[in-house]
Amino acid sequence: MSDPVLLDVRNLSVEFSMARSRMGLGPPRSLSAVSDVSMRVAAGETVGLVGESGSGKSTFGRAILRLGEVTAGEVFLDGQDMARARREDLARLRRETAMIFQDPYGSLNPRLTVRQAIGEVLYVHGKVGPGAAEARIAELLDLVGLDPALMDRRPGDLSGGQCQRVGIARALAIEPRLIVADECVAALDVSIQGQIINLLMELGQRMHLGMIFIAHDLAMVRRLCDRIAVMYLGRIVEEGPTEEVFKDPRHPYTRSLIEAIPEIDPARGLPSAPLPGEPPSPVDLPQGCAFHPRCPLARPECCAAVPPLVGPRAHRAACILAPGGRLNEAGGNLSETLSATPHERTMTC
Template sequence: MTTLLQVKDLHVQFPAAGSGLFDLRQRKVSAVNGASLELKAGETLGLVGESGCGKSTLARAILHLNETAGGQILFDGIDMAHGSKADIARLRHETAMIFQDPYTALNPRQSIGQILAEVLRVQRKVPAQQVEARVAELLNLVGLRPELADRKPRSLSGGQCQRVGIARALAIEPRLIVADECVAALDVSIQGQIINLLLELRERMDLALLFITHDLTVVRRLCDRVAVMYLGRIVEEGPVRDVFDSPRHPYTAALIQSIADIDPARRLPEQPLPGEPPSPLHLPSGCAFHPRCRHALPVCRETSPPTHSLGARRYTCVHPEPLY
């Protein structure tokens, strides 16, 4: 498979209000702090981490919805972080996003047919006389009846609205879809249906999918590879099975140990992940994870950890061998 997306040492910052009037323009929040990842055509990459670690900000930067402060975003080899208007226009025609809340993501004043037809007209995907037929085709593609085109979002269930959101993304005929917590607001049974739908569409349409979530059970079911994010950095990346079976970074191991299990005989982790992530305004020196890491060494407080490569895996830790 060819590489479709490469993110290299990406930085995204936002201004933060300071303690005084004159601090307003001086202080910056580092939402993404040197993140790097790679996604191949037709592949699904899960991006996981605690709330506030920068997952959604990274995704929006990839789609050129957030400005970047440094680094590269290579889409088909073209750096979109510094791309021309023509480059960004091409990115808009080849990428789409599925949002978390299926209700607020859809215009309540429009019918389902109008929502999908608007995308088709703006993107000029089909002639005007074929828009209605294409709307029906998109609804069929995501498992909805074409007659639902006349209904408003408020008359549909959450699962149906999310299928409409997926149909809207597919209307662009994208090569890359970014799904930002797109099943988090749905019931568990509906989550399974949406995940199965995404799996089917990926195979049928050869889509690349960046799937953002905090639910590792979903990643294990849906994704080919996983990238683990902590305080704006990717601390481990690799094939899902390898990372889940043998995590190399202490943070990855802690996340995997916390996965819920319905087996009452399974013991809970004896030492759950301690503390809370530090404030992005006051990032720790050295390894950002060292204040919460039981395996931290004195060097972890002083210098950034090295990056190790092991086949298709990459991780940043002072310990080259697994500790688990």
């Protein structure tokens, strides 16, 4: 029997208002950071969220925890919509969810010792009595592989890996059911990254945590995550079981990201046709599919409308050429389509 759905995000959008020009001319403009994104996370499941910088991953993660504003959509935690939550519901959200931030030093108050940083969380959420705080802090430090003797150190006295472990211990102090890990290993050395990933895998299994793991490193996501969602300019363009997405990518953007994963094998050359250019400005998105200016398979039809996610429920892609798409109802293989279809990269709408 599958685990129950813990988080159910439906059609979430986040927009930011932009200042007018210095001359005050023209209508007010807005930047669409997240557009109509839906995602489900079951208890005990880890979902990877990947994409280039500026794709809206961090904004999405902060919005579902109400650390940022939600413009439209619904965020259900155990059936309760937190996007329009009242004060008592938000208090419950704070008790049951936590975030691990990217910068291990910036996420900790440099003036507080490890004891104070974790003890503050325990005190605010009423997790332990006055006499039991030290024992619980020691237990949490041991849980994340740190010596409790570090309890009276400050962030400046610790390495980046140790600070990130303290951040994880602080997140676990509230005994959350859902964790959003936002690029939590990006600032660490490669050897330390592996240790933190192993730690998150172990904790997820031991505590049956739901987790959204936001990252650039697809190889790391492949190791840690049960499912993967690929985001481009604020939209999910592909989602599915991790191994299935890696073995059979159904969106050209996903395929380009996977081809760009570094390999130790010297016999494996660089991608023959690397993804060209930069993502367009989210303030002035292209018509139709936002990826079409960079897509090796772009057709005139790609300019007509934003393609929906199509395909089997378990593995879907937002592309007219994906299985179930408007130009590929019979299904097909993206690699075969790419090699058989000539393309002019200069195509414009």
